[in-house]
Amino acid sequence: MIRQLIRFQNMDRRWIFLGMALAIVVPLLAPINFPFKIDERVEAIYEKIESLEAGDTVFISADFDPASRPELEPFYRANLHHFFAKDVKVVIGSLWPFAPPMVNPWLEEIAADHGKVDGEDFVFLGFKDGKELAIKLIADDVVKAFPKDLKERDTATLPIMEGKRQLQDFALMMSVSAGFPGTREYVLQVQGQYNLDMASATTAVSAPDYVPYYKSNQLFGLSGGMPGSAQYEKLVYDKYGNDSGLINARPIATQALNVLNMGHLFIVLLILMGNVAFFLTRNIEEA
Amino acid sequence: MMKTLFRTCILFMSLLSTAATAAPIDNLTIVPPKASSGLNLSLSWTFGEATTSGPEVLGLRLLRRLPSETEWTLVGEPLAPDTTATSDTVPETGTWAYKLVSVYTDTPEIPKPEALSEDASEEEQASFDAEAAQLRTAWVQTVIERSDALGDDSDMATGTTKASWLNTNPGHLLLLALIALVGGLMMVYTRRAQRGEEIYIRRIPGIDAIEEGIGRATEMGKPVLYVPGIDDLQDIQTIASMLILGQVSKTVAEYQSDLIVSCCIPIVREVADEVVKAGYFQAGHPDAYNASNIRFISSEQFAFCAGTNGIMLREKPATNIYFGRFFAESLILAETGFVNRSIQIAGTAEATQLPFFVAACDYTLIGEELFAVSAYLSKDPRLVSSLKASDIVKVLCVAALLLGTVLHSMGNTFLVDLFKISG
Amino acid sequence: MKRTVPLLASFIIGLVMVGEFFIPHHQYRAMTNEFLEWGLILSAGAFLLGLVNLVQVNLPKVQRRDTDWQYKAIMLVALVVTLVIGFAGGTARQQPGYSYKWFFDYVFVPLNATMFALLAFYIASAAFRAFRARNLEATVLLSAAILVMIARVPIGESIPVVGDYLPQLMNWIMDVPNTAARRAIFIGAALGAIATGLRVILGLERSHLGGGES
Numbered sequence: 001m002i003r004q005l006i007r008f009q010n011m012d013r014r015w016i017f018l019g020m021a022l023a024i025v026v027p028l029l030a031p032i033n034f035p036f037k038i039d040e041r042v043e044a045i046y047e048k049i050e051s052l053e054a055g056d057t058v059f060i061s062a063d064f065d066p067a068s069r070p071e072l073e074p075f076y077r078a079n080l081h082h083f084f085a086k087d088v089k090v091v092i093g094s095l096w097p098f099a100p101p102m103v104n105p106w107l108e109e110i111a112a113d114h115g116k117v118d119g120e121d122f123v124f125l126g127f128k129d130g131k132e133l134a135i136k137l138i139a140d141d142v143v144k145a146f147p148k149d150l151k152e153r154d155t156a157t158l159p160i161m162e163g164k165r166q167l168q169d170f171a172l173m174m175s176v177s178a179g180f181p182g183t184r185e186y187v188l189q190v191q192g193q194y195n196l197d198m199a200s201a202t203t204a205v206s207a208p209d210y211v212p213y214y215k216s217n218q219l220f221g222l223s224g225g226m227p228g229s230a231q232y233e234k235l236v237y238d239k240y241g242n243d244s245g246l247i248n249a250r251p252i253a254t255q256a257l258n259v260l261n262m263g264h265l266f267i268v269l270l271i272l273m274g275n276v277a278f279f280l281t282r283n284i285e286e287a
Numbered sequence: 288m289m290k291t292l293f294r295t296c297i298l299f300m301s302l303l304s305t306a307a308t309a310a311p312i313d314n315l316t317i318v319p320p321k322a323s324s325g326l327n328l329s330l331s332w333t334f335g336e337a338t339t340s341g342p343e344v345l346g347l348r349l350l351r352r353l354p355s356e357t358e359w360t361l362v363g364e365p366l367a368p369d370t371t372a373t374s375d376t377v378p379e380t381g382t383w384a385y386k387l388v389s390v391y392t393d394t395p396e397i398p399k400p401e402a403l404s405e406d407a408s409e410e411e412q413a414s415f416d417a418e419a420a421q422l423r424t425a426w427v428q429t430v431i432e433r434s435d436a437l438g439d440d441s442d443m444a445t446g447t448t449k450a451s452w453l454n455t456n457p458g459h460l461l462l463l464a465l466i467a468l469v470g471g472l473m474m475v476y477t478r479r480a481q482r483g484e485e486i487y488i489r490r491i492p493g494i495d496a497i498e499e500g501i502g503r504a505t506e507m508g509k510p511v512l513y514v515p516g517i518d519d520l521q522d523i524q525t526i527a528s529m530l531i532l533g534q535v536s537k538t539v540a541e542y543q544s545d546l547i548v549s550c551c552i553p554i555v556r557e558v559a560d561e562v563v564k565a566g567y568f569q570a571g572h573p574d575a576y577n578a579s580n581i582r583f584i585s586s587e588q589f590a591f592c593a594g595t596n597g598i599m600l601r602e603k604p605a606t607n608i609y610f611g612r613f614f615a616e617s618l619i620l621a622e623t624g625f626v627n628r629s630i631q632i633a634g635t636a637e638a639t640q641l642p643f644f645v646a647a648c649d650y651t652l653i654g655e656e657l658f659a660v661s662a663y664l665s666k667d668p669r670l671v672s673s674l675k676a677s678d679i680v681k682v683l684c685v686a687a688l689l690l691g692t693v694l695h696s697m698g699n700t701f702l703v704d705l706f707k708i709s710g
Numbered sequence: 711m712k713r714t715v716p717l718l719a720s721f722i723i724g725l726v727m728v729g730e731f732f733i734p735h736h737q738y739r740a741m742t743n744e745f746l747e748w749g750l751i752l753s754a755g756a757f758l759l760g761l762v763n764l765v766q767v768n769l770p771k772v773q774r775r776d777t778d779w780q781y782k783a784i785m786l787v788a789l790v791v792t793l794v795i796g797f798a799g800g801t802a803r804q805q806p807g808y809s810y811k812w813f814f815d816y817v818f819v820p821l822n823a824t825m826f827a828l829l830a831f832y833i834a835s836a837a838f839r840a841f842r843a844r845n846l847e848a849t850v851l852l853s854a855a856i857l858v859m860i861a862r863v864p865i866g867e868s869i870p871v872v873g874d875y876l877p878q879l880m881n882w883i884m885d886v887p888n889t890a891a892r893r894a895i896f897i898g899a900a901l902g903a904i905a906t907g908l909r910v911i912l913g914l915e916r917s918h919l920g921g922g923e924s
Contacts (some may be wrong), residue, residue: 013626020834034864037583037877057364066819067589067615067826087795098587098822101804101814129754131519133746140376152801157416159399160773161467179614180518192708204862205639208884215885220302227862261865267834268856271841275852278842324736367889380736385822409862463732469901470908477914510826517737521749523903526910526918533917553760554753562918583760589825601778615826622832636899638892646840658902669914677905684897 005277016270027258034261041214042231045199045221048172056171057164061186065098068178068203074253075201075229076176078236081247084114085240089160091127093146095134095181100127104150120159126150131181132189137274139167168247172197177208187213201228202240213245226260229253311438312387315445325380325450331372332387332441336631339562342391344368344439349375350386351429354445360429365390382447388430388449389439389690393648398422458708465680472676480668486675493650494634494663497535500606501542502632510545513622514595515559516611519586524636525555528611529562536566544644548581549598556583592616596623609633610657614689615642621647634660717913724911764789854883
């Protein structure tokens with residue numbers, strides 16, 4: 001028994017990988033949908049967007065790549081649905097080079113669902129290199145930062161950009177960020193200086209870093225990882241979802257939460273079993 | 288006569304129906320903000336007494352021109368009807384004239400010319416832009432006239448930009464004082480150290496382990512792998528990593544071991560190359576320096592991670608050193624190093640990655656310890672003295688935090704306001 | 711001279727860039743923005759050097775048929791193919807129908823996602839290995855980790871009796887002790903960064919300058 005416990009503590013990692021794989025695959029095939037509550041930080045994002053008027057224009061900085069797609073794509077999609085359902089105009093830019101080819105097709109797909117017109121109701125400005133310098137330039141002069149949009153049109157002449165020169169000209173700013181550069185750089189460089197209404201949707205790993213910004217009202221809302229995306233999806237799709245006919249969308253994060261459930265449970269059980277084995281063998285070794 | 292009567296009736300009815308719910312806009316004042324760049328102006332105004340009912344005011348619009356011009360330009364977004372202040376960024380320094388007008392719920396949208404086709408020529412684009420500007424100007428004039436007729440506009444007011452050479456906000460001045468204090472203390476302690484005074488630094492096991500790790504690599508005949516993070520050279524953690532790399536390469540050269548540096552950013556690779564070369568020269572082993580060991584892998588995060596993992600699995604370094612800014616790849620690197628049974632020493636100020644390094648590495652340097660490594664390793668009195676200086680400022684910061692917490696809990700926000708950085 | 715010029719440049723430009731935070735004048739900002747753009751241009755230029763380094767390091771290994779030379783050959787082929795299809799596609803390369811877009815959607819995205827997905831497995835193995843209650847601090851760490859992991863997901867909220875309180879406890883752990891510790895790390899790291907930056911600007915640290923002599 002002791003030998004088995006010691007072997008268990010030192011087992012080949014591949015058994016752990018196999019267990020993790022099962023914890024991921026099984027819920028996908030046989031989902032158990034546990035209900036969940038909405039966090040106040042996510043609700044704050046929803047309520048703020050609900051308070052926007054038709055015709056308002058917002059700026060989204062889509063700063064994520066394929067690696068963080070599972071956590072942030074659901075939020076990004078729900079966010080676009082939310083804005084378009086309220087007839088809010090959307091201007092999107094990115095600080096990550098691999099974001100545009102991934103993010104732009106989703107934008108066009110969702111805009112088409114809502115019958116929105118490119119250049120009038122939405123525009124994708126493309127990728128701007130330069131990290132903090134790019135952020136300062138965007139905040140100071142969006143048109144100078146993105147002289148042409150992704151489709152090589154002059155940004156200044158687009159109807160959606162009329163009267164929009166600086167970030168503070170937008171009704172609010174949404175940072176969908178997977179890391180650096182992203183939310184923190186926007187907060188540190190420009191949020192206070194331009195007094196921007198800003199919220200962030202970020203990966204679960206980074207979210208705790210931005211809680212101080214939420215607490216100090218530098219961010220009016222914060223969505224963290226897949227749970228945050230699922231909560232936001234629920235709020236948006238419950239109001240604007242299939243029943244009202246406005247959105248025909250699949251709640252991706254809500255479905256993926258099943259995997260998160262089992263994954264976390266697996267790790268917790270593994271840790272507990274490891275500690276039980278540790279205590280049993282430690283006591284006997286000491287004896 | 289019928290036409291005149293008709294027009295009089297319309298005007299009379301319009302006057303009856305358009306007596307405004309909004310109040311006249313008074314006291315439009317324009318001043319440059321404190322600590323201005325020279326291209327900002329702050330505007331504020333008040334509202335007079337509201338008159339009789341009329342069309343509902345949708346919002347306010349700000350108009351701007353140079354005093355010498357005649358045509359007004361719309362600036363910014365529509366303001367809420369009860370707004371009493373805003374700011375504007377002007378294209379050049381000087382004196383600017385402003386006027387506020389009201390826009391009503393029945394005011395039409397700004398007219399636009401017929402949309403251009405996507406393959407329009409430059410002349411067609413220019414003609415489109417000119418027509419759009421004309422329509423816009425005409426719309427602005429209509430809005431001004433109506434707002435003026437109903438008494439819901441402001442008089443023209445002027446303001447002159449003023450550029451500041453120093454941001455005199457208390458928070459900024461305090462930060463300047465803090466930096467000057469750190470610099471001044473560094474000078475003081477450097478002088479003391481140069482006079483022979485011993486400056487104590489507590490032992491940091493992670494830094495001591497660097498030399499042990501290099502010794503282990505030499506005994507096993509395996510290389511040392513150094514990863515300076517994945518951020519650009521402008522990041523302070525990468526700079527700190529380069530400073531540490533200088534010391535590490537010197538020690539590796541003295542032990543006559545091999546050093547592989549895996550870089551994510553090309554310019555970091557160039558700097559690392561020079562730093563390692565200098566380290567080998569300083570140790571007296573210039574021939575041992577091998578440029579092909581300083582490698583640029585990929586600027587893409589996970590491609591870099593995969594490439595570095597490949598180096599670990601193929602070349603099996605005995606010691607892995609991770610100093611710099613890391614993100615999601617940190618655990619993948621550390622776990623692969625663990626599989627190789629390498630000694631792993633990590634240091635980063637990236638709080639999100641510290642838990643992963645703590646779980647997977649043998650030694651982890653947290654936050655500011657990363658910035659102390661080069662001074663600790665070199666034992667140069669001038670560098671050690673800078674640690675002393677930053678430690679003293681840290682004590683002052685802690686004292687300010689405690690005092691601020693107590694004061695704030697008692698309702699006094701003096702310290703909180705003092706440290707506020709804005710503008 | 712070889713070291714004096716870079717040291718002088720570091721000092722002057724370092725002071726000018728520090729000054730940007732305190733001097734709001736638009737002309738000063740225009741100057742500092744120009745310096746930052748120079749830095750961007752240098753970084754972009756260094757990409758060419760990186761490309762040369764990749765080929766310089768790996769091509770000889772392929773030619774000599776060193777260990778695992780096949781992987782290096784694949785890497786070089788991928789490098790050339792990506793360059794060719796990227797240039798061939800021009801500015802429209804991200805539009806559907808272009809090879810670049812195809813490579814992005816069907817090669818890069820899955821590979822990138824796969825590497826990131828490894829984290830899930832590595833976290834499990836690292837947590838199993840590291841989270842042992844060897845002493846009081848380790849026990850506190852372990853308990854907090856388990857609590858946060860369970861409370862973070864809907865399954866935690868569904869636990870009878872305690873499920874209602876777990877999210878509140880988790881939020882308290884994240885908002886109070888966790889945030890306090892992070893702030894402490896931020897403040898310490900910021901002060902360390904100031905000291906390091908000043909050491910470099912004032913020329914006290916010189917090892918980053920490299921050079922072939924002591």
